[in-house]
Amino acid sequence: xxxxxxxxxxxxxxxxxxxxxxxxxxxVSAYHAMSAAVTGVVEPLIVQYPxxxxxxxxxxxxxxxxxxxxxxxxxxxxxxxxxxxxxxHSMGALVAFEAARRLEAEGRPxxxxxxxxxxxxxxxxxxxxxxxxxxxxAELVEEMRKLSGTAxxxxxxxxxxxxxxxxxxxxxxxxxxxxxxxxxxxxCPVVVLTGDSDPRVTPDEARAWExxxxxxxxxxxxxxxxxxxxxxxxxxxxxxxxxxxxxKAMTTP
Numbered sequence: 001x002x003x004x005x006x007x008x009x010x011x012x013x014x015x016x017x018x019x020x021x022x023x024x025x026x027x028v029s030a031y032h033a034m035s036a037a038v039t040g041v042v043e044p045l046i047v048q049y050p051x052x053x054x055x056x057x058x059x060x061x062x063x064x065x066x067x068x069x070x071x072x073x074x075x076x077x078x079x080x081x082x083x084x085x086x087x088x089h090s091m092g093a094l095v096a097f098e099a100a101r102r103l104e105a106e107g108r109p110x111x112x113x114x115x116x117x118x119x120x121x122x123x124x125x126x127x128x129x130x131x132x133x134x135x136x137x138a139e140l141v142e143e144m145r146k147l148s149g150t151a152x153x154x155x156x157x158x159x160x161x162x163x164x165x166x167x168x169x170x171x172x173x174x175x176x177x178x179x180x181x182x183x184x185x186x187x188c189p190v191v192v193l194t195g196d197s198d199p200r201v202t203p204d205e206a207r208a209w210e211x212x213x214x215x216x217x218x219x220x221x222x223x224x225x226x227x228x229x230x231x232x233x234x235x236x237x238x239x240x241x242x243x244x245x246x247x248k249a250m251t252t253p
Contacts (some may be wrong), residue, residue: 002074003055006046008032009039016111016244018042018085019075021067021092021099023117023227024175025144025168029050030089041241042085044074047071047092052167060170063177064098072099077108085112085244089229090176090200093118097212109188112243113213115192117226119205120212121180132172139164144168146199147226189216191243193236195228196221197234218243 005019008027015041018038022030028046035044049067050058061067061169084103088096100113118124123230141155155161184230190213194206203221221237222232229236 003050003197004047004071004074005036006048007044007097008035008046009044009064011039011201014040014043014080015082015242016042017082018044018087018114018240019024019096020044020046021086021088021095021116022047022049023090023092024171025164026089026092026171029053033230034233034236035238040119041237042244043082043097045075047095049051049167051170052164059138060167061099061174063174064095065096068099068102070086070103077244083111083245085106085114085240086110086117086238087114087116089116090226091117091171092116094121094175094178097121098199100188101183104184104186104188109186111245112189112241113182113186114243115209116229117195117198117201119201120208120210121178122182122211123208125179131176132169133176135169140165185211187212187215189218189243191217192219192220193239193241194221194227197224198226198228200226216243 020031020034030044030050031044035046047059047067048055076166086096086100088094096113096115100110103109122133129191135143141161145155190209192206192209194201194203198204207219222228222235224231
């Protein structure tokens with residue numbers, strides 16, 4: 001596609017494109033397994049944030065609006081293009097939410113919004129402890145260990161830490177600086193997924209996303225912590241399929 005969007009598993013026959021926004025510190029590879037699981041149900045497109053992997057050396061994004069502007073500018077949206085759904089995990093959920101708001105304001109709302117691993121911004125708790133800008137590298141690494149999203153062998157390697165800590169710090173700063181702006185409720189269905197032992201999100205905080213839409217709403221509480229998605233890919237694929245227009249669930253969980 002371009003600088004911002006990648007497609008591991010093309011599936012133009014699917015009829016719906018699913019644009020996926022990674023978590024803080026994440027890259028397109030974070031969605032590789034999910035991309036394989038949902039291809040055919042949708043055509044999965046994945047956002048590649050600057051400053052990592054093949055975009056190493058580029059300036060990091062300064063905030064959600066910068067990401068949304070760049071991604072939507074790169075995304076084809078002509079009359080013959082397939083409908084678009086959005087998916088975001090953790091920080092990516094905030095960016096996907098802001099993208100949905102932008103698309104709605106432009107008169108081209110997404111057909112569905114999938115939000116994973118993130119409390120609704122209207123009720124989100126203040127971050128525990130110090131802001132990322134005030135953390136040492138060691139403190140930030142310890143924060144990453146708590147979420148169990150990065151293998152210990154990577155966190156124990158000073159060479160590897162030096163590569164992935166800068167984008168992690170930049171993305172965490174986006175989350176720290178995010179300011180929720182109350183606005184008109186979305187018209188599209190909103191589907192929320194959350195882990196039952198996520199230290200960052202309670203089920204009630206996840207369910208609070210319901211206030212952001214006047215469309216259909218559902219919340220799926222799955223076993224696991226903050227990074228629960230890869231343990232439930234068949235179920236996640238079935239939820240995506242059943243939430244899209246004229247699609248039926250692939251499997252029964």
